[in-house]
Amino acid sequence: MLHKELPIHLAPEKLCRHAPPEGTPLVGEIKLSDLTNLSKELKAKPDTVVTVNLLFSMDADGLCAITGELSADLEVICQRCLAPMIYPLRAEISVSPVVSDSQAENLPTRYEPLWVPTGEINVAEWIAEEIHLALPLAPSHEPPCVSFDSEEESS
Numbered sequence: 063m064l065h066k067e068l069p070i071h072l073a074p075e076k077l078c079r080h081a082p083p084e085g086t087p088l089v090g091e092i093k094l095s096d097l098t099n100l101s102k103e104l105k106a107k108p109d110t111v112v113t114v115n116l117l118f119s120m121d122a123d124g125l126c127a128i129t130g131e132l133s134a135d136l137e138v139i140c141q142r143c144l145a146p147m148i149y150p151l152r153a154e155i156s157v158s159p160v161v162s163d164s165q166a167e168n169l170p171t172r173y174e175p176l177w178v179p180t181g182e183i184n185v186a187e188w189i190a191e192e193i194h195l196a197l198p199l200a201p202s203h204e205p206p207c208v209s210f211d212s213e214e215e216s217s
């Protein structure tokens with residue numbers, strides 16, 4: 063049972079505009095198996111839970127700001143020793159929804175553009191995308207790699 067399920071779709075701009083001054087939180091959990099467009103490697107442990115802790119607000123410049131963090135202990139393959147390892151992913155989110163190139167170009171550098179051409183985003187797609195962006199291309203154990211033997215001993 064998940065702690066709190068997330069909506070399937072949401073309209074970021076609307077959420078920000080209607081948010082109280084302290085912002086509207088979006089807090090919940092989603093399983094990797096519920097994410098769409100997830101890479102093959104990350105599907106190895108579909109029950110892994112991603113914790114979502116985001117805040118939708120209007121910033122001082124009147125921009126819609128979505129800030130916070132996604133976290134998950136992902137099982138990935140160490141690219142040095144090719145053994146599975148847990149990568150403690152912490153993805154810092156700081157995005158603002160945009161509908162056009164010019165809007166994206168004019169965004170202050172503190173935000174990444176979040177493309178929302180229809181005004182709505184699919185939460186599962188978006189979270190999968192942010193996870194892929196935050197995941198290193200070649201994750202590896204902190205050197206030196208733990209050998210298979212000592213890993214078995216410690217478990």
Ligand SMILES: [Zn+2]
Nearest residue numbers: 140143203207
């Ligand atoms: Zn390794």
